[in-house]
Amino acid sequence: MSMKTTILTGDRPTGPLHLGHFAGSLRQRVALQNDCQQYVLVADLQGMTDNGSDPQKISNNIPEVLADYLAAGIDPSLTTICLQSSLPALAELTMFYMNIVTVARVERNPTVKHEIVQKGFARSLPVGFLAYPISQAADITAFKASMVPVGSDQLPMIEQTNEIVHKMNSLLPEPVLNHCKALLSETSRLPGIDGNAKMSKSLGNTLLLSADEETIHRAVNSMYTDANHLKVSDPGQVKGNIVFTYLDAFHPNKTLVAEMKAHYQRGGLGDRICKNELEVCLQELIAPMRERRATYIQDKGMLMGILKKGSERAHEVTQNTLREVKQGLGLPIL
Amino acid sequence: MSMKTTILTGDRPTGPLHLGHFAGSLRQRVALQNDCQQYVLVADLQGMTDNGSDPQKISNNIPEVLADYLAAGIDPSLTTICLQSSLPALAELTMFYMNIVTVARVERNPTVKHEIVQKGFARSLPVGFLAYPISQAADITAFKASMVPVGSDQLPMIEQTNEIVHKMNSLLPEPVLNHCKALLSETSRLPGIDGNAKMSKSLGNTLLLSADEETIHRAVNSMYTDANHLKVSDPGQVKGNIVFTYLDAFHPNKTLVAEMKAHYQRGGLGDRICKNELEVCLQELIAPMRERRATYIQDKGMLMGILKKGSERAHEVTQNTLREVKQGLGLPIL
Known part of the structure; x- marks a missing residue:
């Protein structure tokens, strides 16, 4: 029992x-x-x-x-x-x-x-x-x-x-x-990838488990960060910054993310680098799921x-x- | 088929x-x-x-x-x-x-x-x-x-x-x-046996298929007929007269019921005779059901x-x- x-x-x-x-x-x-x-x-x-x-x-x-x-x-x-x-x-x-x-x-x-x-x-x-x-x-x-x-x-x-x-x-x-x-x-x-509080198919702001590389790339690229973070050297906001929300949710290295956040907040960390880090993380997360899924759905x-x-x-x-x-x-x- | x-x-x-x-x-x-x-x-x-x-x-x-x-x-x-x-x-x-x-x-x-x-x-x-x-x-x-x-x-x-x-x-x-x-x-x-439009257990005006002789006798006896039919010789009302409603519903001889109705309406047919006719009819209808039911419910x-x-x-x-x-x-x- x-x-x-x-x-x-x-x-x-x-x-x-x-x-x-x-x-x-x-x-x-x-x-x-x-x-x-x-x-x-x-x-x-x-x-x-x-x-x-x-x-x-x-x-x-x-x-x-x-x-x-x-x-x-x-x-x-x-x-x-x-x-x-x-x-x-x-x-x-x-x-x-x-x-x-x-x-x-x-x-x-x-x-x-x-x-x-x-x-x-x-x-x-x-x-x-x-x-x-x-x-x-x-x-x-x-x-x-x-x-x-x-x-x-x-x-x-x-x-x-x-x-x-x-x-x-x-x-x-x-x-x-x-x-x-x-x-x-x-x-x-x-x-959602558009920053809407809810990720939902009807809002067109999802990333499916079957998303291909290009879709993931474009999704991360289009993400809002901090609208007032104009120059790399400016201090940036982490709260409400979708890129950091996703890094928090998915990045396996929590220490790295914490360091990135501190760096971003004091200024000197560019959105590009953050997005790259997120994209690599999402590509690595989704790729094996996408591949397995493609096989399973056939059967x-x-x-x-x-x-x-x-x-x-x-x-x-x-x-x-x-x-x-x-x-x-x-x-x-x- | x-x-x-x-x-x-x-x-x-x-x-x-x-x-x-x-x-x-x-x-x-x-x-x-x-x-x-x-x-x-x-x-x-x-x-x-x-x-x-x-x-x-x-x-x-x-x-x-x-x-x-x-x-x-x-x-x-x-x-x-x-x-x-x-x-x-x-x-x-x-x-x-x-x-x-x-x-x-x-x-x-x-x-x-x-x-x-x-x-x-x-x-x-x-x-x-x-x-x-x-x-x-x-x-x-x-x-x-x-x-x-x-x-x-x-x-x-x-x-x-x-x-x-x-x-x-x-x-x-x-x-x-x-x-x-x-x-x-x-x-x-x-x-119901009390004349209420609906026969229902909650109104206490039903006759069950298991009703015994005495219950049937008392039910028929207590039925309202025509409140203005005071003397046997008076013309009586058939409509709304529960005894005739029940005779219509259960008496096997429709011709006899039709004759009784005509007689009652022109006067000269007493409630007692009508009730006796109904009671015999109901006793004969219910008795075999009561007996079968008593056997079945045991098993x-x-x-x-x-x-x-x-x-x-x-x-x-x-x-x-x-x-x-x-x-x-x-x-x-x-």
Whole structure:
């Protein structure tokens, strides 16, 4: 019996993954997979909650995300990679949980509130989108995850999950569901290459894990630094300087970066040198991922085989939780 | 390949069934089961949408409803009796459909609007209750039912289902889901024994299929007739006269009932004689059901065996629909 911490994490397959995903979650998963029981959920159902009229966008991106996972170093022999839509227990638990959460409560969820405005739903809000925190609670609890890696903007989701756990357990003769804790990412959200606070495909400011040399070169070249750093000898600002934000996020030599920052701030270090340092770092980071990814994406059969195997394993675990919940509710297990 | 019409119907297992169910649906099912492919769904999940905090009320009533079905003459070799919570495809299809129905649309559903007021939900409306028309659409379409027996108050549910069918089919390379038609019950809703428009357990005005002789006797005795029909020789009102409503609903000899009505209206027919005629009729109707039911309810193993067998059959059918929908959406079938 393994006493490893169980972690659930995952992505909505809305497009290939980029450096923002790498910095915010992929490399953390690679680091965690040896010591934790880690499940990575390809959340295709959740992806459809705001792509209801374009479901093929989601299904087409499933192999893309899988190739990214493997390219980034997620090892399917250590991490269970599984598909949300192939785990019926997740939908079934969602149905149970929906009855113990009020519409008023999900409408009050700050993350949902913010996203409803951001996505411009207004009166066209799909029921599935309103219900997605409940579906996410089903995901987390089905795996009995005790740790969930999230950004700080997702903390209300963890709170809502634990409310559901508490309420559901109180309806059962003995507790079945686990409370969970947020595992906050060390890196704050990576800004886009244009300096926008968010790196996102729709803003066209990403660097994909499949980015070629020329794209990386141009991206680094075009990055804003400090608009007031006109001469090399001028003291420069490090805060809000995207080049340094990226060096902080990706450069393996933290001492070197600290020295560069000090030098830049007192004056005498040119943007060109900083950008060169960053470009070398990104080229070295991305090249092996790009190459592995190019091989993997050719082999859909292999990718689907990994997903099938992981989903079978996840099916066992999640069915077990569902069975316990149903038994607790007194429902027949036919 | 059978070309029989496929019918889906069912009940929320919130309590044992009563004469209102018998008049409104059970006897229709018995009549239809020879000529149609009939599925009867024990809708435990739907029962929990407004019993979220008392799930055991639902699970405890599953065998009660099964015993009522068999007692009323539903034959499991002709009708497939199945359990909603044991059919994962229903929850999974609900998840897909929730993404193509807006919150505004379900809030506008007249049946839902009415029930929200009736049940006094206000701000405590559970998400599951708001979503139940979508879940019902999943039930109907999963079985590819073309006919759904409903009361006229449920017509908006059929309309909503067909909207979902239309929208969902438009997202798939070729149509998968069937449109459905309402099969309106011939009998209008049976009033309670106290004359209240609705027979319901919470109003204490029902006659259960397990009612004993004395209960039936007292129920008929206490029925209101025509408050102005003071002397036997007075002309009496038939409209709104519960005894005649029940004679209409249950007496096998329609000619006799027509003659009695005419006699009552012109005067000379006493309430006592009418009530005696009704009591004999109800005693004869209920006695064999009561006896069968008393035997069946003792044998939970047999009841669950029937439910298991029916649910296995229903699982095949509903999984098939789910598979077609997933394939159409381009999702991997792992």
